[in-house]
Amino acid sequence: MLEIGIFFFGLILGSFINVCIYRLPRDESIAYPASHCPACQTPIRAYQNIPVVSFLFLKGRCGACGAKISWKYPLVEALHGVAFLFIFFQFGPTLNTLIYCLFFSSLVAVTFIDLSHRIVPDQITLPGMVIGVICASTVLSPGPLSSLLGLFVGGGIFYLIAVLSLAVLKKEGMGGGDIKLIAMIGAFLGWKGMLLTIFLAACSGSIIGILLILTQGRDRAEPIPFGPFLAVGAVVALFWEKGILDWYFSIGRM
Numbered sequence: 330m331l332e333i334g335i336f337f338f339g340l341i342l343g344s345f346i347n348v349c350i351y352r353l354p355r356d357e358s359i360a361y362p363a364s365h366c367p368a369c370q371t372p373i374r375a376y377q378n379i380p381v382v383s384f385l386f387l388k389g390r391c392g393a394c395g396a397k398i399s400w401k402y403p404l405v406e407a408l409h410g411v412a413f414l415f416i417f418f419q420f421g422p423t424l425n426t427l428i429y430c431l432f433f434s435s436l437v438a439v440t441f442i443d444l445s446h447r448i449v450p451d452q453i454t455l456p457g458m459v460i461g462v463i464c465a466s467t468v469l470s471p472g473p474l475s476s477l478l479g480l481f482v483g484g485g486i487f488y489l490i491a492v493l494s495l496a497v498l499k500k501e502g503m504g505g506g507d508i509k510l511i512a513m514i515g516a517f518l519g520w521k522g523m524l525l526t527i528f529l530a531a532c533s534g535s536i537i538g539i540l541l542i543l544t545q546g547r548d549r550a551e552p553i554p555f556g557p558f559l560a561v562g563a564v565v566a567l568f569w570e571k572g573i574l575d576w577y578f579s580i581g582r583m
Contacts, residue, residue, distance in 0.1 A: 335417050336410045340380035342434055343409030347402050349438050353453070354446040368396035380406040405437060412564075419568060428464050429567060432457075432517050436560035439510060443556035449506025454513045461516025471519025479515025479523040486527070487511050507555050514563045522566040525573060529562035530555065 345359075351367070352359050364373040371393035377383050384403040391398060413430050420426045435453050443449055458480055465476030487508040494502025515523035538553055565573075 331422070332414060332417065335413050339409035339411070339413030339430070340406050342413075342430070343406035343437075344378070344380045344402075346409065346434050346438050347405050350401075350405065350441045350445075353438070353450045354442055354448060366391045366393060366396060369394035380410075401441060405441065408437060409434065415568065424468050425470075428468060428517075432461075432567075433564065435513075436563055440557040440560045443506070443554040447552075447554055449504070449510050449556045451506075451509065454506070454509035457513035458509070458516050461513055465516065465519065469517065471517075471522070475519030475521070476516050478520040479518060480512045481515075482520055483515035483523040483527070484508050484512035501552075504555075507559065510556055510559055514559060518563065518566055518570070521574065522563070522570050525566045525570055526559060526562040529565055530558035533561060534558040 348364065349359050351357075362372075364378055365371060366373065368391060371391070374392070377387065377392050379386075381403045384398060387398070389398050389400070390396065412433050416429050416433065417426050420429060435457055439449050439453055462473065462476050462480065465471045466473035469476075471479065487503045491501065491503040491505075491508065494500060511523065511527065514526050518526065534553065534555060537558075541553070
């Protein structure tokens with residue numbers, strides 16, 4: 330029953346994150362007005378707002394005007410339900426689980442906002458830095474020193490990349506949103522998790538970039554949102570940091 334409750338809690342929070350994803354880039358309140366169809370502005374009734382189920386019941390269309398509903402809504406909700414279960418199985422019925430669930434939600438919101446609008450909202454990353462340091466100083470395993478190192482070193486690395494890119498290449502090499510995002514990730518995961526996140530994001534970003542160039546003829550100079558790669562790297566580091574680092578250092582001892 331506890332696992333079922335956590336799964337449904339994830340679905341419900343995922344529904345709220347959908348509101349954040351839509352409204353934060355538009356500078357709209359996430360509390361008012363109530364959920365409504367973006368096309369016809371008709372308020373969404375309770376039975377039309379059940380995570381995942383309503384999307385399937387309505388066949389992906391608004392119940393009032395018939396406008397198409399994006400597949401991103403049920404995807405975000407389902408991701409939350411499954412991920413919250415994984416986090417629970419990893420960390421058990423502890424406060425860590427609740428903190429990491431909220432951390433995951435912030436990463437999902439950043440991912441979809443960055444993909445759609447090419448921005449990483451300060452409303453997520455700035456409070457996230459503070460919350461990450463507080464949680465690491467009181468509950469989470471990285472501890473305060475590792476958390477602060479993750480925040481300042483991570484943000485510092487990306488800030489240095491941005492400065493050098495402007496000075497040498499005369500173009501933006503790292504956005505301010507990405508600088509704040511890696512600082513927030515470092516605050517939660519500590520300096521080891523932060524470095525692993527950067528490594529994983531760089532590798533996955535390079536692979537996807539090459540594939541886009543080869544398959545779609547994408548211009549090499551056209552930027553790709555880096556926030557989603559950082560978010561995925563952070564989730565991987567959250568679950569498998571120790572295993573990956575142990576494997577890596579074991580190779581060096583061979």
